[in-house]
Each structure stands twice: as C-alpha cells, then as structure tokens.
Amino acid sequence: MDHFSRSWAALRAAVADLPDKAFEQPSGCTGWLVRDLVCHLVIDAQDVLITLATPASTEPTVDAVTYWHVGGEPPTGEDPLDALTVRLAAAYQDPALLTFHLDDIGSAAGRAAGLAAPDGLVSTQEQVLTVGDYLTAYVLEWTLHHLDLIAHLPDVQGPPAEGLARARALLEGIAGAAFPASWSDTDVLLVATGRRPATEVERGELGALAAKVPFVIG
Template identity: 45%
Template sequence: MTDSQVPDASRVFVLRETYGTLAAVVESLGDEESWLPTACTGWAVRDLLFHCLSDAQRALVALHSPASVPPDRDAVTYWHNWSPAPVGAANGRRWVRVSASMFLDFGQLRDLYLETAAATVTAAAAADLARPVSTQGHVLTAGDLVTTLVVEAAVHHLDLVRDLPDAPGPAPAGLAAVRQTLDGLLGRPVPVDWSDEHYARAATGRAPLTPEERRALGADAGRLPLFC
C-alpha cells in the first residue's frame, strides 16, 4: 500500500500513537533531564522540545490554511528539500537554542508542548485530510501533512531519548511510517536487514554506515542521509 492509499483514519491513528508516545516521555522530564544532550547536534533536551513545539504549532497553522492550488508535494517528496546545508543548519540550531532559553522554567515549555501536541492531534482528527494545505512554501494534502508530522516526531523521539536509557522508544507505527518514507525517497526497499529504528538513524545521518552496509547499498550509499 502506498502512502497515498493509507486511509485517513489510519493516518490520524498513527499520529495519535506517535505524538502520544512522545508526550509520555516528555511528561516525565524535569529540569535536570532538560539539560541532557540529544542526538541533534548542539541541542539539549529543552532545545529539541522547543523545536518539536514549533513543529506542532506549524501543523496547527497548516491544518487551518487551505490552499487554492493543487499539491506540489506528497508525504515522500516533501522531504526532497531537506538536505544538509551547513550554514542554514547552524543558524537554525542557534535560533532554537536562543528561543528555548527564554523559558526559564522548563515546566512551562514542557506543558506548552504537551497541550499544543494534543491540539494538533485533535485538529488532524477534525480535518478533511484530502484538502490541500500550505506549509513550508509547499502545498500537500492534509493527510500527507499528517504523515510528515509522524515522521518528524518519530525521528526526534529517537533523538530525545539518546541519553534517557529508561525512556521508551517511538511508537512502532510511527517508525513504520519513517521506513515507508525512507523507502520512497530511496526508490526501493532498503537492501539491508535494518530494524525500523536503525534504518531511521542510518538514513538520516544519525548512525554511520559500516563498510558492509555501504557495499549492500551500492551507489545509494552516497545518497544518504536522505533527509536530516
């Protein structure tokens, strides 16, 4: 089944599962844990959480921003523009760190994220997922937008728990959506026996490839990371 054939109810279910699993981790975090490093270069837990908050806020805006033109991206091609750009990435990291630092009380940031993420799921459940919406300079259906939110949340869940060994990992349904997206970007099922979690890390530049993995991937090894 291609992503465009996934029933709308399933898309919302996966978003609810993925956001809910991440929220369960965030709910347990206190100020001390908020300073732990993550798998995102230069970001502590509180910085990454601010980024996730911004993504949920963007989703709320997009779900209420109907477009008058047809989609020019889907849940896979949405990621074509997300490639490593050292200067832009550094500026983005700096902006997030400065913005997150304005929350002197981590509890305020945590609670704002939790209520915004919950509102995003509610908005997605109420939306016409076939309707084109605008976000990040592109147009895609609301259903495809929901899938991109799942992918981002599942990958950042992995980032968040890097130094939280007792925290649960992402929802399996969310990681399955990441695999489907990465296979779509690769143009074929990945020819390496990777778990969904390792595939998510390796194909987004979070885990280095071994010589054996490079041989199995062939020319496609040079295309990784597929997005960051």
C-alpha cells in the same frame, strides 16, 4: 492519520515523563540539548496548527514523500534558526514551563489533526498537499525526533513500532530505494539520516545507497 496521532501522542508522553535533569542532556540533533529539541517540538506543533488552518484551493503540488526537501550537508547547530531555538529554549529556565507549553499546544495540534478532513487541501511553505499527506509526512518528523529525544536517555520509551515502520517507508520513498530488509527500522532511520555512521559491514550491505546517505531532510 492514525499513525500521526499515535506517533505524536507517544512523543509528547515521553517528554512529559522526563525528569528535570534530562533536559540538560544532549539530544540526537547536533548542537541541541534535549530542552532545545523540546522547544523545537513546540514550534513544530505551531506549524501543524497554522497549516491545518491554511486551506488551499489549487491542486496538490507535493505528497507525503515529495513534501520533504533533501539537503546536502548535515546540520551543525550553528544555523541562525537553530541558534534561535537554543536561545528560546533557555528562556524557559524551568523545564516544567516547557513541558506545559508543549502539552498545551501539542494537544491542540493533535485535536486539530483529528478533526481535519483527510482529503482537504492545505498550503505550507508555498506547497499544496492533502491533509492526509501532510499528517503522514509528519510521522517521519515525529519519529526521527523521538529517536533524537532518547539518543542519550536509554531508559525513555522509544517511538511506537508502527510509527517506525511508516517512517521507514517514507524514507525509502525519499531515497527511491529499499534499505536492507535485515536492518531494523530504527537502524535504517538513524543511518539513512546521518544520525549515526554506518559500520563497515552496513556500508557493504547498502550497495549503491552507500554513496547517497545521509539524506538530510527538512
């Protein structure tokens, strides 16, 4: 739960410090500008609040790793829900309104996470898992989107090292194998999720994993 709080706080702080012009820059999410990504984070924060307020009474069906669905094709930005996010983000017009909304609901999501019992059971997307596993799963979400945020903003602070390491461990759990130990956590996350292509040398180092990447998670 500490990893969740630190990763989420770091991501929100990075957004809060962005100049207005940064919102018109592309993000690491295909088809999305930074403003679209930030709007998605608002929706993510809402999902966290909804899930933490949706207790379950049955046994867990997933954990922090199996919570994630692995798809086949990387997003193109043309999915109806992705397109809806773009329209919603544009409606804010003033970036200050968007950052205010993220700070408002994001802070509430962070407080709710801090108050929740780790062994409590919650339900989301027709699955049941512990609060601890749910918040741990979101470390991967926050970390990947933090990398998306800074993809074309090199002067913006990146995700915390402990969040990168925890996200890598989760991704290796999803992959069912470890990535090369010589790779940085950031390179593992970017290459494994298709956010950048592997170099010729990297593909050789991946071995059997080369045929499996990218892991499109959602």
